[in-house]
Amino acid sequence: MSRSRDAVHEILRQSAAFRSAQDIFTEMRADGSKIGLTTIYRALQALNDDGRVDVLRTDDGEAVYRACATSAHHHHLVCRGCGLTVEVDGPDVEVWAERVGAEHGFTAITHTVEVFGTCGACAKG
Amino acid sequence: MSRSRDAVHEILRQSAAFRSAQDIFTEMRADGSKIGLTTIYRALQALNDDGRVDVLRTDDGEAVYRACATSAHHHHLVCRGCGLTVEVDGPDVEVWAERVGAEHGFTAITHTVEVFGTCGACAKG
C-alpha cells in the first residue's frame, strides 16, 4: 500500500470535514485520477487501522473519515451544515465514562462522544 | 399503525439489549408471526419518531433499537459481549458538550455519547 493510500490521505489532510468514500472518489476523479472506488475503501481501511484517520457514522449509516491533527484520544465538534470539524477533548468525560462503567461492573471501557451543532458561518447565510 | 407496531414495541420491551430489524424479524417469525420485514422497519421508524425507542449504529453501520424505560435524555452503557444495556446519565457531560460547542461559536448543540464495555457476566465465561 502506498501510491493510492497516500493520495487518499492527502485529500483528507486538505479537508476540515469528515468525508465519505464516494465523496473522495468523486473529488479524485474530478482531479483526473484514475483511482477505483475499491482502492479508496481499502486505503481508508488501512489508514484507519494505522490510526491515521478517524471514522464515524452519519445518521444514515454512512462511514465518513477525517485525518485529525492529533493521534491522541480526542473527540469532535461537527457542524451539521458544512461539516466543519474541530478536535476537542474533555478530561471530565473520560473520567465519567470510566466511572459509570465501573459502577455497573463493566470492564474494558471505551466510549464514543461526538458533539454536533451549527458553526458560526452556517448560522448566518 | 397499531397491530404490528405494538408487537414490535413489545419485543423491544422484553429485551435489555439493542436489537436490529433482522433480529426482531427472526424472533417474531420463530414465534409464529407472519409479519414482514418491511413492516418491522416501518414500525421501528414510527416508534423512533414518537420517541418511544432509541436507536444507535453498530460499528458496521447497522441500526439497532431499544425501548428504554425513560423518555428523558440519557445515554447507554452497552456490553460488547451480550448486548446488555444500562441507561445512564451524566450531567457533567451535558454541560461539557454545551460549553465546548459555545466556545467554538457553535449553536444548536446536540451530542451522541455511548459507553461500551464487558459486563460482569461476560467477563467470566
Next chain:
DNA sequence: CAGAAAATGAAAATGATTGTCAAAACGGTT
C-alpha cells in the same frame, strides 16, 4: 531481467434499508 508479492480496478456479490403496489384489515355508516 525474472519471479514473487503487493496493489489496483472492474465487475459481481452482499446486506441493510427503502420504494412500489396490490391485497388485506379497519372504521365508521347505513
Next chain:
DNA sequence: AACCGTTTTGACAATCATTTTCATTTTCTG
C-alpha cells in the same frame, strides 16, 4: 351485516454503501 374510503401490511423489486472476487498491473528483491 354489506358498503366504502382510509390505513396497514407484506412480497418483491430497487437502492446504496461496502465487500469479494479475480485477473491485470505495479513494486520489490535478487
